[in-house]
Amino acid sequence: xxxxxxxxxxxxxxxxxxxxxxxxxxxxxxxxxxxxxxxxxxxxxxxxxxxxxxxxxxxxxxxxxxxxxxxxxxxxxxxxxxxxxxxxxxxxxxxxxxxxxxxxxxxxxxxxxxxxxxxxxxxxxxxxxxxxxxxxxxxxxxxxxxxxxxxxxxxxxx
Numbered sequence: 001x002x003x004x005x006x007x008x009x010x011x012x013x014x015x016x017x018x019x020x021x022x023x024x025x026x027x028x029x030x031x032x033x034x035x036x037x038x039x040x041x042x043x044x045x046x047x048x049x050x051x052x053x054x055x056x057x058x059x060x061x062x063x064x065x066x067x068x069x070x071x072x073x074x075x076x077x078x079x080x081x082x083x084x085x086x087x088x089x090x091x092x093x094x095x096x097x098x099x100x101x102x103x104x105x106x107x108x109x110x111x112x113x114x115x116x117x118x119x120x121x122x123x124x125x126x127x128x129x130x131x132x133x134x135x136x137x138x139x140x141x142x143x144x145x146x147x148x149x150x151x152x153x154x155x156x157x158x
Contacts, residue, residue, distance in 0.1 A: 011040040014057050021052045021062075073149045077110045080148035089140050099137045102129060110150065119151045126152040 008028045012021035016037045024043060034040065041057065046064035054066035081104055090100055106129070113121045130138045145152040 010043045012043045012052060012055055012057075012062055014039045014041065019057050021055060021057070024052055075114055075150055076148040077107060077114065077150055080144045080150050081107055083144045083148065084141055087140055087144075089136060093134075093136065096134055096137050099133045102133070103137075103141055114150075122151055123154050 007030065008026045010024060010026050011029075013023045013025055014021050021041075025040070027040070029040070032040075039057070041062045043052075043055070043062070049064070049066065051066075054064060055062050056065040084103055085100060090097055106125070109125060110122060113119060113125075126141075130141070133141075142152055
């Protein structure tokens with residue numbers, strides 16, 4: 001909280017229904033007339049964080065609410081292929097083992113297409129390859145690909 005000798009305080013300025021502030025002002029509210037749809041809330045700085053976008057209006061108060069940033073998920077081809085290779089499906093259905101080798105042989109192409117930003121080629125190659133595989137194997141591979149962020153399927157539309 002900032003207070004000056006002239007009774008001015010620091011306020012976050014919100015307009016309309018926006019939950020994040022648009023600016024900061026120093027005012028003596030006894031001499032200030034609010035604009036239409038303008039709301040001022042006294043700013044209490046938390047953890048010395050003066051980035052106004054890290055504060056949010058909740059009802060008639062302001063809370064410290066910095067956005068959470070998640071690091072991008074790495075595309076882990078090796079992890080995916082290891083998880084597929086080690087899955088108990090192959091023990092339960094030994095007749096599917098030839099498909100396991102086909103999937104393992106995709107590694108070079110997967111790595112190259114990811115490195116060259118040609119994910120569409122991975123989608124096309126997988127669409128062709130899965131035509132020759134039992135549905136249980138297709139389901140396993142697609143589930144592990146999703147888990148390890150390997151784009152075997154086209155992006156879904158939101």
